[in-house]
Amino acid sequence: EITEIHASLSSTFLTSLSSSTKPNTTPSSKAGQYPVLSLPYRQHQLLQLARLVQENADALCHSLWVDEGKPRQEVLMAEIGAVIDRALKSARELEAWVGGGADMGEDVKLVGWQAGWKARVEKKAKGVVLIISPWNYPITLTLQPLCGAIAAGCPALIKPSEVVPTFSALLAELVPKYLDPAAYRVALGGVPEITRILELKWAHIFYTGNGRVARIISAAAAKHLTPMTLELGGKSPVIIDGASLGEEELRVAARRIVWGKVNNAGQICVAPDYVLIQTSYIPAFIEACRAALDSFFPNGALNSLDYGRIVSEAHFARVKGLLRETKGKVVIGGGVLDGSGGPQEGARARGVEPTVVLLDEATAADDVLLQDELFAPILPILPVASVAAALEYVRAHEHPLVIYAFTESDEVKREVKAGTMSGSVVFNETFNQLSVDEIPFGGVGESGYGRQPLKWTFEEFVYLRSVLDVPFSEEPKFGGRYPPSSKESLDF
Ligand code: NAD
Numbered sequence: 001e002i003t004e005i006h007a008s009l010s011s012t013f014l015t016s017l018s019s020s021t022k023p024n025t026t027p028s029s030k031a032g033q034y035p036v037l038s039l040p041y042r043q044h045q046l047l048q049l050a051r052l053v054q055e056n057a058d059a060l061c062h063s064l065w066v067d068e069g070k071p072r073q074e075v076l077m078a079e080i081g082a083v084i085d086r087a088l089k090s091a092r093e094l095e096a097w098v099g100g101g102a103d104m105g106e107d108v109k110l111v112g113w114q115a116g117w118k119a120r121v122e123k124k125a126k127g128v129v130l131i132i133s134p135w136n137y138p139i140t141l142t143l144q145p146l147c148g149a150i151a152a153g154c155p156a157l158i159k160p161s162e163v164v165p166t167f168s169a170l171l172a173e174l175v176p177k178y179l180d181p182a183a184y185r186v187a188l189g190g191v192p193e194i195t196r197i198l199e200l201k202w203a204h205i206f207y208t209g210n211g212r213v214a215r216i217i218s219a220a221a222a223k224h225l226t227p228m229t230l231e232l233g234g235k236s237p238v239i240i241d242g243a244s245l246g247e248e249e250l251r252v253a254a255r256r257i258v259w260g261k262v263n264n265a266g267q268i269c270v271a272p273d274y275v276l277i278q279t280s281y282i283p284a285f286i287e288a289c290r291a292a293l294d295s296f297f298p299n300g301a302l303n304s305l306d307y308g309r310i311v312s313e314a315h316f317a318r319v320k321g322l323l324r325e326t327k328g329k330v331v332i333g334g335g336v337l338d339g340s341g342g343p344q345e346g347a348r349a350r351g352v353e354p355t356v357v358l359l360d361e362a363t364a365a366d367d368v369l370l371q372d373e374l375f376a377p378i379l380p381i382l383p384v385a386s387v388a389a390a391l392e393y394v395r396a397h398e399h400p401l402v403i404y405a406f407t408e409s410d411e412v413k414r415e416v417k418a419g420t421m422s423g424s425v426v427f428n429e430t431f432n433q434l435s436v437d438e439i440p441f442g443g444v445g446e447s448g449y450g451r452q453p454l455k456w457t458f459e460e461f462v463y464l465r466s467v468l469d470v471p472f473s474e475e476p477k478f479g480g481r482y483p484p485s486s487k488e489s490l491d492f
Helices: 002-019 039-055 057-068 072-098 138-152 165-178 191-199 211-223 247-266 279-296 313-325 387-395 410-419 455-461 472-481
Strands: 105-108 118-125 129-132 156-159 184-186 204-208 228-231 236-240 272-278 329-332 355-358 378-384 402-406 424-427 462-469
Touching: 002 156, 002 184, 002 191, 039 057, 039 072, 039 138, 039 165, 057 072, 057 138, 057 165, 072 138, 072 247, 072 455, 129 138, 129 191, 138 156, 138 165, 138 204, 138 455, 156 191, 165 184, 191 211, 204 211, 204 455, 211 228, 236 247, 236 387, 247 272, 247 279, 247 378, 247 402, 272 279, 272 387, 279 329, 279 355, 279 378, 313 378, 378 387, 387 410, 402 410, 410 424, 455 462
Parallel strands: 129 156, 129 204, 156 184, 204 228, 236 272, 236 402, 272 378, 355 378, 402 424
Antiparallel strands: 105 118, 118 462, 329 355
C-alpha cells in the first residue's frame, strides 16, 4: 500500500509540474477550486490545517491525555495554539517567502558585461517529502513541518509516532477530512512500516527524534541521496552565574528553570538537562527550586492535573532506573507512582515527581545522570568552581540544542556566546525561544541540522533554482571566447 501512496503523491507532483504550463486547463484538486499545489491551493490547505486543529482541539487534547497523561493546558499552549498560529501565518506570509508572483522567484539585477542578461532565483518544491515525528509534542512536531511542506508545494507523507497510538490514529482519521488526499497522507505503524517507507525515494526527509534513529534514517536516505532535516536532542546545560545574581534573580532563575523541567514531565528536546553552578550558591538555588515547585503544585505534583506523566512503560522503567542508579543525593522529590492498579490509571499511573539531585563533584563524571539526554523530570546539579569551569565542561561535550545561562553580566554573556557552540543560546529564560517566530530553531553537530519554524521550515522543503536567460543579441560580447585564439603562442 505504501508503494501506491508514494506513486499517487508522485503523480500529483508531476501533474502540478506539467499543468503549470497550461494554467487554463489545469485540473483542480478534488479538495478545492485551485490548481493542484498552486499558491492559492497551498494557502487553502494551510487554512484547512488550521481548521483541522481548531475544530478538533478537544479530541486532540483527549488523545494525548489517553496516550501520555498530558495536561490539557500544556497541549493547548505548546501545541494547539502554536500550530493554528503557524498555519495561519504560513498562509499569510507565503507569497513573501516565495518572492511573489506565479513564477515564485526573484529577479536578480546583473551589472557590467552581464547587464543585458536576465537572471532569477526561484524557490521550487523539492518533490514528494516524508515527515517523521516523535511522541513528545506530536501535534506540533508533525503539523509544523507539514506547514512548511504545504507552503513549499511538496506533497507529503506524514508518519507520526507509534508511541502515541490514539493521537496517531486520530490524525490519520482527520487529515483526509480536511486536507487534499491527493497530496497529503498519513502512514501509521512502527519500525517494520517505517523501514518499508524508507526504502522508497523521497525528495526530502524531515525527521524529529533521537540521534540513534537519526543514524538509521540517514543511512536509508543516503541510498537515494535524499537531503534531510534532523531535529534531534541532547543534553542542554544550564549555567548559573550566581555571583551576578541577587537573591531575587536567583529565585526567578530557579522558577524559570524548574518550569522548563516540569513541562511535559521533562520530556522536551529543549528541557534544561542539568545545572552547572558554583558550590556557594547551591543551597539557595535548591531552596528556590523547592519554593517554585511548592507554588506550582501545592498538593504535590503527582496529585496535580497540571503535571504530566512518562510516556510509556519502557521510558517509565528507564527513568526509575536513573533514580536508582545515580550516586547523587536526591534533595527534592524522588517519589514515583507505584505503577498501574493505584488510584491513577493508564498513562496517569506513570508518574515521577519533579526531582532535584545534587551530584558529588568527585564522582559526577561517571554518574548515570550525566550520560544520555535525561528526558525526565530529574534535574541534576553539578557543582563547578567558576563560570569558566562550566564553559569548559560544556565545550568538552557534544554541541547541545540549546545552552541556557542565567546571568546579569554582559561579560559572561559574551563568554558564553563566544566560547561555546549550540543551536541556540538563551539568557535568563527556558523554553521560550520556541515561541519567538523571528529566530530560527534547530541544532548543530549531534543536536541535528536544518531550521524551523515558518519561513525556515519552508526553506527546508524548497531548492534554489537559478534561471539565466542570455539574449542572442549579446553575441558580440562573446567574440573573444571562441577559438581560434587571437594570440596563438605559448608566451606566458
Ligand atoms: P519516537 O520513539 O516517537 O521516534 C521518533 C520517530 O522515529 C517515530 O515516528 C518512530 O516511528 C521513528 N522510529 C523509531 N524507531 C525507528 C527505526 N528503527 N527506524 C526508523 N524510524 C524509527 O521519539 P523519540 O526519538 O524518543 O523522541 C525523543 C527524541 O526526540 C529526544 O531525543 C528529543 O530530544 C528529540 N526531539 C527533538 C526535537 C527538536 O525539535 N529538535 C523535538 C522533540 C524531540
